[in-house]
Amino acid sequence: MLKYQKIAMDLEDYIEDNSLVRGDKLPILDDLMKEFEVSKSTITKALEILEVKGTIYQVRGSGIFVRGHRRKGYINLLSNQGFRQSLREFKVTSDLLELAVINPTKEAAHNLSIEMDEEVYYVKRLRKIQGQPLCVEESYFKKSVVAYLNEQIVSESIFKYLSEGLNLKIGFSDLFFHVGKLKKEEAEYLDLKENDPGLYKETIFHLANGEAFDFSKIIYNYEQSQFYIQANNYLP
């Protein structure tokens, strides 16, 4: 982790520890530099990250303010930190349904830009919130990037293992989603009825060098899930 990324996380803790809410003003730059014992360029970069992330907003000539408009129980769609961060007030667990090395489905091969005879790790998990089914997730990891997974790793945070264990640099992701009616098998996993509503999400995760390495399909239980996004408008 780079210095300014660390400081960005420390700043988030600072906001939480001081119970700062929407519209609250942060200390001025000089004071933040002293508080965190870093240079002006480091604190500026950290603040830029938090602005993009939607944690703060800066008003020219006026100061730096807390945005923090999180609603409890809402999942941050743009966060890569999994559900644990968004849903930290709740008990989130995973049931492992399947873990295997396979050849990809046609859809997975297409989205990962690989041939159908290349190997992938296939992981199917049922996520639960307070014991209730939250979503079913199927993931396809390119084995050429993620050479090894086991039951314990996939029961915990896979992304933590990827970044800390394998030292992979995660880059960007493309999300696609739509709403539809659940098929019978999907409904059974989620404790719902056939034709009940479902949110279907596909994500393609890329390394910082642009290589797609994980294709993930999630179906959310509409009774247990709500989402939020903190967006910035960069273009007029």
Add this chain to the structure above:
Amino acid sequence: MLKYQKIAMDLEDYIEDNSLVRGDKLPILDDLMKEFEVSKSTITKALEILEVKGTIYQVRGSGIFVRGHRRKGYINLLSNQGFRQSLREFKVTSDLLELAVINPTKEAAHNLSIEMDEEVYYVKRLRKIQGQPLCVEESYFKKSVVAYLNEQIVSESIFKYLSEGLNLKIGFSDLFFHVGKLKKEEAEYLDLKENDPGLYKETIFHLANGEAFDFSKIIYNYEQSQFYIQANNYLP
């Protein structure tokens, strides 16, 4: 519009005009500076915007690449430019259902942080794609910020009027959504059946100074809508 924002848009046109697709490399910085006749700091800022927006990605020591993973017919959830940009291959129209100055609902007052006796413009529109109902939208604009609206303005692009006509600086927005079953009246607008799935989205739009000025509620027709987000991962 600031110079670098203009150049960012020109760069998007350049990518489109040259039919560049995912993984294609852009010219090096020096050549881009010459091509667009701007300074290094302007082109760098323009590229930063496009990186945040998900149009490009930069690989250190390797170059600048096109991300462009848009799927046709998908709505960009993070775009402020309305549907016209995302759905430019399709004919998108609006039926105006209601335009009135009213006192806000309790929900709208709460989300706009105003009193219930303050006036708002209420706009209800049915959006159509190729003649089919795409979504029903209800918007509440603070009258203290948006002093005047008429039928012609709300039949066209309200946000274009706000930024170009009223010269408002749009800042950031908070999006919340969930999936549910349509009520009878909602289903009728969308040509669907009661209890069919619906995507319910709420957005709070803010000015650059942090003031909330527009609270919008949209219900999407699940048969006509799909969404995408190009995300960046700034924090580990």
